[in-house]
Amino acid sequence: MLIDLNADLTPIKFFAEPLTSEKLSRFSEAVGAKYSGTVAPSFGTAFRKAEFQFLDRLKVDFKNLLHTDQEYEFLGQLGVGDIPEVETKMLSARERRGMVFVVMETTVSVKGQPKIKSVASFILRENNKV
Amino acid sequence: MKFEVNQPLKPLEKPPLSREQLKSYAEASGDNNPIHLDDNFAKNAGFPSVIAHGMLSMAFLGDCIDFNFPRTQFALKKFSCRFKKVTFPGDVITSKGKIKSVSPNGSLSVLLWAENQSGEHTCEGEALIEPLS
Numbered sequence: 359m360l361i362d363l364n365a366d367l368t369p370i371k372f373f374a375e376p377l378t379s380e381k382l383s384r385f386s387e388a389v390g391a392k393y394s395g396t397v398a399p400s401f402g403t404a405f406r407k408a409e410f411q412f413l414d415r416l417k418v419d420f421k422n423l424l425h426t427d428q429e430y431e432f433l434g435q436l437g438v439g440d441i442p443e444v445e446t447k448m449l450s451a452r453e454r455r456g457m458v459f460v461v462m463e464t465t466v467s468v469k470g471q472p473k474i475k476s477v478a479s480f481i482l483r484e485n486n487k488v
Numbered sequence: 489m490k491f492e493v494n495q496p497l498k499p500l501e502k503p504p505l506s507r508e509q510l511k512s513y514a515e516a517s518g519d520n521n522p523i524h525l526d527d528n529f530a531k532n533a534g535f536p537s538v539i540a541h542g543m544l545s546m547a548f549l550g551d552c553i554d555f556n557f558p559r560t561q562f563a564l565k566k567f568s569c570r571f572k573k574v575t576f577p578g579d580v581i582t583s584k585g586k587i588k589s590v591s592p593n594g595s596l597s598v599l600l601w602a603e604n605q606s607g608e609h610t611c612e613g614e615a616l617i618e619p620l621s
Binding site: 410 | 502503512513518529542543548550564565567
């Protein structure tokens, strides 16, 4: 079995550390971009902690995990000093033809106002098969 | 600024991917999957060496969006990406794109893709961008 079908899949909610210019600039530097004081388009990836928690709960073998799709919808601006509240939900985890397809949705809010909604899709292969 | 369908974006080429960059990106993003950091782990997964984070390629596309559509003039509303091919240290990734459609209110739908040095698409995406009024 590729995943633990009895895993706890209740949504995970947490407060991320406050956004600082150091954190934002470190992300921009890591992707070879110039930090201009704004949040990089894919910075939402820094709020994926709960996705990894879900993958741990599902007992996913990371060797067999492929991140296949990522979507972001920007509903507002994040900025320095914000304390993002992150909620991740498991939208689906289904097995088909020897592979498992996992889809998770994460909403990043500040003071109750949604700022980023993201959907991440993964495929779990069996024994390194694509 | 006027845009037309199929108008190409200014491409953005990055320096070759390095293991140091993968470490930096892992720290900055919180994605510490050992497949990006540990050669033995990556080999056990069937790859010849560590592979770059797919999200790093998406970040390159994001940088290409900012390069072509400065935040002082445009707002990014949606951004999606499908990962097509793994990338490795040493690969040279160039982000490219073109205008897919222009709506009457000036909103732009933009196709994006990242190419390796062989011209293979490593990821393909789309963005919805609105001009600031």
